[in-house]
Amino acid sequence: MTFARPLAELIGQLERLPGVGPKSAQRLAYHVLRMPEEDVQRLAKALVDAKQSLRLCDACQNVSASETCEICADPRRDPRTICVVAEPRDIAALERVNQYRGVYHVLHGLLSPMDGIGPEQLKVRELLQRAASGVDEVILATNPTVEGDATALYLAGLIKPLGPRVSRLAHGMPVGGELDYADSATLLSALEYRREM
Amino acid sequence: MTFARPLAELIGQLERLPGVGPKSAQRLAYHVLRMPEEDVQRLAKALVDAKQSLRLCDACQNVSASETCEICADPRRDPRTICVVAEPRDIAALERVNQYRGVYHVLHGLLSPMDGIGPEQLKVRELLQRAASGVDEVILATNPTVEGDATALYLAGLIKPLGPRVSRLAHGMPVGGELDYADSATLLSALEYRREM
Numbered sequence: 001m002t003f004a005r006p007l008a009e010l011i012g013q014l015e016r017l018p019g020v021g022p023k024s025a026q027r028l029a030y031h032v033l034r035m036p037e038e039d040v041q042r043l044a045k046a047l048v049d050a051k052q053s054l055r056l057c058d059a060c061q062n063v064s065a066s067e068t069c070e071i072c073a074d075p076r077r078d079p080r081t082i083c084v085v086a087e088p089r090d091i092a093a094l095e096r097v098n099q100y101r102g103v104y105h106v107l108h109g110l111l112s113p114m115d116g117i118g119p120e121q122l123k124v125r126e127l128l129q130r131a132a133s134g135v136d137e138v139i140l141a142t143n144p145t146v147e148g149d150a151t152a153l154y155l156a157g158l159i160k161p162l163g164p165r166v167s168r169l170a171h172g173m174p175v176g177g178e179l180d181y182a183d184s185a186t187l188l189s190a191l192e193y194r195r196e197m
Numbered sequence: 198m199t200f201a202r203p204l205a206e207l208i209g210q211l212e213r214l215p216g217v218g219p220k221s222a223q224r225l226a227y228h229v230l231r232m233p234e235e236d237v238q239r240l241a242k243a244l245v246d247a248k249q250s251l252r253l254c255d256a257c258q259n260v261s262a263s264e265t266c267e268i269c270a271d272p273r274r275d276p277r278t279i280c281v282v283a284e285p286r287d288i289a290a291l292e293r294v295n296q297y298r299g300v301y302h303v304l305h306g307l308l309s310p311m312d313g314i315g316p317e318q319l320k321v322r323e324l325l326q327r328a329a330s331g332v333d334e335v336i337l338a339t340n341p342t343v344e345g346d347a348t349a350l351y352l353a354g355l356i357k358p359l360g361p362r363v364s365r366l367a368h369g370m371p372v373g374g375e376l377d378y379a380d381s382a383t384l385l386s387a388l389e390y391r392r393e394m
Binding site for chain 1: 199201202204206207209210213214215216221223225226230232237238239240241242243245248249251266267285296310354360389
């Protein structure tokens with residue numbers, strides 16, 4: 001099938017996005033043709049605007065429209081507690097809980113020697129600088145995966161000598177989960193970290 | 198979570214696309230921030246270009262960059278056989294077979310009285326004009342669904358008096374399918390339309 005050239009070009013560009021296969025790219029492209037032109041213009045502008053106007057927060061390395069992100073600039077947040085996450089999107093997940101009042105630090109990845117990702121490829125130097133300047137606690141909130149655990153272990157070793165307490169998110173049964181469906185590593189953690197009632 | 202404003206705007210625009218939920222919109226938006234700026238510009242341009250430069254083929258109503266689409270303009274295609282489909286994307290599926298040498302007609306939808314879609318909302322008038330001007334055969338290739346069958350039945354009744362033969366895609370077992378997994382409506386069709394060997 002030869003698509004009309006501008007359509008083929010659009011499908012090709014959409015296919016390059018993560019999670020968008022040839023089929024969804026076609027479906028999206030035909031949807032765009034049915035959208036009002038002003039909506040297409042708005043989407044195109046949002047893409048370019050986001051790319052051009054966003055940068056990383058000087059303090060926490062989160063995506064930000066200004067030098068200091070909204071969380072770091074918020075006087076109600078406690079700058080003496082730093083929660084370390086792998087990706088900016090992890091902040092969204094933690095903020096949804098609406099309980100954490102400290103600040104964040106985004107590593108922009110996890111250690112992965114196989115992929116050539118060492119501490120220099122991550123925002124580790126920036127984290128150590130912050131940790132050395134009067135921080136009470138560093139919470140390592142990387143995912144409980146091999147890379148996430150290895151990164152947390154590595155960071156804990158570097159941060160503890162600088163002064164702050166270092167903690168890690170608890171492992172255990174997800175709330176609402178069923179024992180029957182839990183994997184044994186999770187169950188083992190849930191047993192180890194059991195709490196007195 | 199308050200995302201930086203240009204990021205929130207991009208996520209909001211992406212969420213409006215079909216099949217893109219809040220989660221995928223976030224993932225896509227963060228991906229855009231990691232893309233080289235020229236790639237983002239190219240995607241934005243492809244969106245606007247496709248919307249602005251594409252129109253419907255005067256003959257078959259397929260999406261086209263010019264008055265007459267590539268298929269209708271191709272002298273090797275037989276304009277006396279018209280295959281009627283619901284959507285432009287159905288043409289891509291049929292062209293992949295690489296056997297059909299006639300032309301197409303896109304209805305841009307199916308009859309659906311519940312949704313207020315009658316013949317006036319579809320490209321039916323255009324189809325009848327074509328069918329009345331010396332066409333040998335009209336193949337009704339709408340999906341084998343309630344709406345697709347009803348639309349095919351309705352069109353067959355209008356087209357037959359105009360002269361052309363009218364046919365419908367065969368129902369039956371999908372090639373490579375297993376009897377065990379076939380629904381009974383499909384099996385019934387496969388029995389009814391059985392062919393002598």
